[in-house]
Amino acid sequence: xxxxxxxxxxxxxxxxxxxxxxxxxxxxxxxxxxxxxxxxxxxxxxxxxxxxxxxxxxxxxxxxxxxxxxxxxxxxxxxxxxxxxxxxxxxxxxxxxxxxxxxxxxxxxxxxxxxxxxxxxxxxxxxxxxxxxxxxxxxxxxxxxxxx
Numbered sequence: 001x002x003x004x005x006x007x008x009x010x011x012x013x014x015x016x017x018x019x020x021x022x023x024x025x026x027x028x029x030x031x032x033x034x035x036x037x038x039x040x041x042x043x044x045x046x047x048x049x050x051x052x053x054x055x056x057x058x059x060x061x062x063x064x065x066x067x068x069x070x071x072x073x074x075x076x077x078x079x080x081x082x083x084x085x086x087x088x089x090x091x092x093x094x095x096x097x098x099x100x101x102x103x104x105x106x107x108x109x110x111x112x113x114x115x116x117x118x119x120x121x122x123x124x125x126x127x128x129x130x131x132x133x134x135x136x137x138x139x140x141x142x143x144x145x146x147x148x
Contacts, residue, residue: 001144002039003130005106005123009053010045013060017088021073022065025121027081032070034122035084039065040144042125042133044097044118059095059133063088089143095136104129 006024008016016022022041025031035041043061048054063086070082097114101107105126107114117123125133131141 001127001130002036003125003127004035004039004041005059005118005125005133006041006043007118007121007123008043008045009050010048010056010058010060011053012050013043013045016043016086017061017063020085020088021083022063022086023073023081023083027073027075027079027083028121029070029082031121032082032084034124035065035067035070037065037068040130041065041086042130042137046115046118056094057097059097059137061088062092062134062137062139089139092134092137092139095133095138100132100136103132 006022041063042059045056045058045060047056065084066087067084070084072080073083075081101111101114106117106129110117131144134144135141
């Protein structure tokens with residue numbers, strides 16, 4: 001199982017959840033090309049909007065990639081972002097990151113600069129971290145082991 005944290009505003013995450021897709025790095029192909037069918041993706045949202053709005057600093061969605069490969073979507077006249085389809089877990093609830101900082105392998109011992117670790121469109125994380133995130137979001141960690 002390969003696990004990822006995608007970084008996007010809460011507003012964009014809600015759009016992806018509603019549409020059943022993930023789009024990272026403003027739709028760049030290189031941001032989603034590593035995601036494969038069966039991978040798990042947890043979204044971390046630093047803010048409500050892109051570079052603006054209220055701070056969120058929480059994991060805001062959790063799902064499993066269902067696409068075989070990224071595809072180009074027709075979103076606007078001159079904007080055709082790359083996406084992957086994702087089956088989001090309805091039971092997942094937002095979970096603040098701060099209580100997890102000292103338990104996640106990704107951020108443990110990095111209290112002063114954890115935000116730098118979550119810059120860019122995505123970050124690969126351990127299965128253990130994904131299970132901790134899932135549990136904080138109200139999802140049974142065993143759910144991650146179930147076939148999609």
